[in-house]
Structure formats: structure tokens, C-alpha cells
Amino acid sequence: MSDLPELxxxxxxxxGGSAIRRPLMVLAVCAVGVIAWLARxxxxxxxxxxxxxxxxxxVANTLERLRVPTWGAxxxxxxxxxxxxxxxxxxxxxAVTSWAEQAPFVAYRLERKLEGxxxxxxxxxxxxxxxxxxxxxxxxxxxxxxxxPEKVVAREQSLLGELARTTPAILLQIGYAAVLSFMLLSHRxxxxxxxxxxxxTFPTRVRLARIMRDINERVxxxxxxxxxxxxxxxxxxxxxxxxxxFPNALLWGVLMGLASFVPxxxxxxxxxxxxxxxxxxxxxxxxxxxxxxxxxxxxxxxSQLVTxxxxxxxxxxxxxxxxxxxxxxxxxxxxxxxxxxxxxxxxLSTVAAHLPSxxxxxxxxSDDRPVSERLAVKPPLASAPLRPASPRRHRMPTRPAxxxxx
Numbered sequence: 001m002s003d004l005p006e007l008x009x010x011x012x013x014x015x016g017g018s019a020i021r022r023p024l025m026v027l028a029v030c031a032v033g034v035i036a037w038l039a040r041x042x043x044x045x046x047x048x049x050x051x052x053x054x055x056x057x058x059v060a061n062t063l064e065r066l067r068v069p070t071w072g073a074x075x076x077x078x079x080x081x082x083x084x085x086x087x088x089x090x091x092x093x094x095a096v097t098s099w100a101e102q103a104p105f106v107a108y109r110l111e112r113k114l115e116g117x118x119x120x121x122x123x124x125x126x127x128x129x130x131x132x133x134x135x136x137x138x139x140x141x142x143x144x145x146x147x148x149p150e151k152v153v154a155r156e157q158s159l160l161g162e163l164a165r166t167t168p169a170i171l172l173q174i175g176y177a178a179v180l181s182f183m184l185l186s187h188r189x190x191x192x193x194x195x196x197x198x199x200x201t202f203p204t205r206v207r208l209a210r211i212m213r214d215i216n217e218r219v220x221x222x223x224x225x226x227x228x229x230x231x232x233x234x235x236x237x238x239x240x241x242x243x244x245x246f247p248n249a250l251l252w253g254v255l256m257g258l259a260s261f262v263p264x265x266x267x268x269x270x271x272x273x274x275x276x277x278x279x280x281x282x283x284x285x286x287x288x289x290x291x292x293x294x295x296x297x298x299x300x301x302x303s304q305l306v307t308x309x310x311x312x313x314x315x316x317x318x319x320x321x322x323x324x325x326x327x328x329x330x331x332x333x334x335x336x337x338x339x340x341x342x343x344x345x346x347x348l349s350t351v352a353a354h355l356p357s358x359x360x361x362x363x364x365x366s367d368d369r370p371v372s373e374r375l376a377v378k379p380p381l382a383s384a385p386l387r388p389a390s391p392r393r394h395r396m397p398t399r400p401a402x403x404x405x406x
Contacts, residue, residue, distance in 0.1 A: 037332055044333045045173040047340045049180035053188075054343065055223045056081060057216060060185050074185035078178060092250050211354050219346050225311050230260045233302050240294045246274075247281060256295055260302065262338040264323050265330070267299045317345055321365050 063073035199205035234257025241249035259266030329337035352358035
């Protein structure tokens with residue numbers, strides 16, 4: 001038996017890793033979706049605070065260059081934002097109050113304008129009722145419908161009741177988002193150091209540092225640029241509507257600026273609302289078309305000329321992914337989710353650009369080229385090569401020559 005040659009044992013490679021990894025990824029995505037839906041009351045202000053902190057980071061960095069302490073720069077940035085929002089609300093409060101008071105009457109006027117369509121449909125209903133009366137006898141008289149003033153009062157009471165129920169929760173979420181934004185800004189350097197401590201190897205630490213740098217440059221500067229552009233859009237829309245004599249021009253101009261943060265969906269919705277108000281306000285077609293047409297021109301100039309020039313192509317995302325993300329987060333989190341959808345997609349694509357395991361996600365979210373090519377992502381050690389220690393030349397000790405004794 002010892003003379004028999006030993007046969008090589010074949011090695012079997014089991015390729016079950018990908019087959020197990022894919023179902024786990026699907027389950028992880030489903031779990032994230034369920035958590036995002038169940039914890040939306042907590043995640044909505046948290047996501048808003050993260051986005052606000054990224055927007056205010058360039059402001060805080062500028063203040064720190066002026067020798068302002070870190071906590072002072074963070075507090076000043078949040079305070080400036082709070083003053084701007086408070087001033088905007090103070091100016092727009094009369095317009096909002098006036099619109100809220102007129103909303104039931106506007107709805108009633110819309111019903112009156114649609115009365116012609118109802119009359120044309122009522123002819124068919126009268127014919128069917130007469131046929132029914134001829135076959136079954138006289139019909140019972142319909143119940144008395146409330147008069148227009150009663151309808152208006154009922155709608156106004158329902159609007160005020162809904163506003164009274166939702167105001168405390170909204171104020172609590174706004175306060176939480178403001179405090180969290182201040183904490184993220186004031187401790188942003190400490191957070192970076194803590195995240196770098198997670199890495200156990202030097203290549204992982206370099207990769208984490210690059211991810212945080214690209215998030216700061218790509219997401220922060222992108223959001224700051226968009227905030228400036230959409231503020232100009234709001235001012236231009238307000239000016240044009242005021243020149244056209246449109247009612248509550250400031251309210252609709254600010255709404256146009258806020259709606260611009262929601263790509264593909266926000267501006268058409270705002271323009272549609274303005275067109276509806278113009279339809280109810282004016283009698284001539286010239287005035288009905290002027291206001292929505294002017295807003296459409298402003299949106300075209302902003303989206304096709306201004307934003308592509310002042311916003312880097314490094315932030316370009318796939319249009320289908322943006323539309324799906326805005327629709328999904330808008331359905332789950334409402335208006336805040338639709339606004340923070342694009343910043344979250346940019347953040348996700350930036351992280352995926354540095355992780356080879358998420359290459360598929362980077363390709364799905366990118367527009368024409370992957371994000372890693374725009375950011376010129378290099379291997380973890382490419383930008384910080386370690387020089388090998390130069391070998392020291394050790395001289396061999398020379399032994400003293402032996403003296404030969406006679």
C-alpha cells in the first residue's frame with residue numbers, strides 16, 4: 001500500500017457568497033424602508049437638521065476664518081438662519097392669514113365657476129330622474145343642502161381646527177432641528193476625529209477622510225449654491241407677480257422658491273397653483289395666463305441656464321433616480337422628505353463612489369459618468385504613499401588583526 005502514488009485532492013470552490021448576499025441586501029433595504037416609515041416623526045426633523053448643517057457649514061467656516069470660535073460660528077450661523085426665516089414669516093404672515101381667510105370663499109368661487117359644467121351634466125341626471133319617476137312614482141325630496149355661507153363657515157372652522165392641532169407638533173420639530181443643527185456644526189471637527197478613530201487600519205482611515213472631505217465639498221457647497229439661487233428665484237417671482245398685480249405676491253413667490261428645491265415636481269405644482277388662483281381672480285384670459293407664464297419663464301432660466309453654470313457637474317444625478325427618490329420620500333415624509341431627497345441621494349452617491357462593494361449603486365445614481373470618475377477617486381493609499389524605510393547600512397565590525405607572537 002505504501003507503493004501507491006498519492007492522488008491530489010481536488011479543491012471545490014463554493015460560490016454561495018453572492019447567492020446569500022443578495023437576499024440579505026433586499027432584506028436590509030426593506031428593513032430600512034420600514035424603519036423610515038415607522039420612525040418618520042423622528043427622522044424628518046433629523047434629516048432636515050443634517051441638511052441645514054451641511055448648508056450652514058460654509059458660513060461657519062467663513063466665520064471661523066475671521067477668528068470666531070467654533071461654537072460662536074455655529075451659533076451665529078443658526079441665528080442668522082433663524083432671523084432670516086423669522087423675518088420672512090413676519091413679512092409673509094399677513095399674506096398667509098389673508099389667504100387662509102379667503103380659502104373657503106375661493107373654493108366656493110371655484111364651485112360657482114364650475115357650475116356650467118355641472119349644468120351640462122345635470123341634464124342627463126334630470127332625464128334619468130324623470131324616467132325613474134314615471135316607472136316608480138314620485139321621488140322623495142332631497143335633503144336640504146347648506147347655503148353657501150354655511151359651507152364657508154364650516155370649511156373655515158375645519159381649517160382652523162386642523163391648524164390648531166398641528167402647530168404644536170410642528171414647532172417642536174422645528175426646535176429639535178435647530179438644536180441638532182447647532183450641535184452638528186459646533187462639534188463637526190470632533191465628529192470627524194471620532195469617525196476616523198473607528199478605522200483600525202491606515203487605508204480605511206484614509207478612505208473615511210476622503211469620504212468626509214467629498215461630502216463636505218460636494219453636498220455642502222451644492223446645497224449652499226442652490227439656497228442662494230432659489231432665494232433669487234423667490235425674489236424674482238415675488239417682483240414679477242407684484243408688478244402683475246397678483247394677490248399675495250410674496251406668498252406665492254416664496255412658495256416658488258421653496259418648490260424649486262423639489263426637482264421635476266415642485267415648480268410645476270407651484271405654477272399650477274398660481275394658474276388656479278389666476279383663474280379664480282381674473283376674468284380676462286390675458287391676466288390668467290400672464291402670471292403662470294412668467295413663473296414658467298423664471299423656472300426655465302433657472303434650471304437651464306443659471307443652475308448648470310453655477311452648480312458643478314460633480315453633483316449630477318440620474319433623472320430617473322432623482323424623480324423616484326423625490327416621489328418615495330415625498331410619499332413617506334411629506335414636503336420635508338421631497339426637499340431633502342436630493343441632498344440624501346448626493347450623500348449616498350458620494351459614499352458609494354469610495355466603496356467598491358457599492359459600485360452598482362454609484363452607477364445607478366450617476367448621470368452620464370460614475371461619481372468616482374468626476375471626483376477622481378483614487379485607491380486608499382494613492383494620495384498618501386508610505387515611503388519604505390531606507391535600509392541602513394550596518395558596517396561589520398572589523399576585528400583587530402592578531403599579532404603573531406614569535
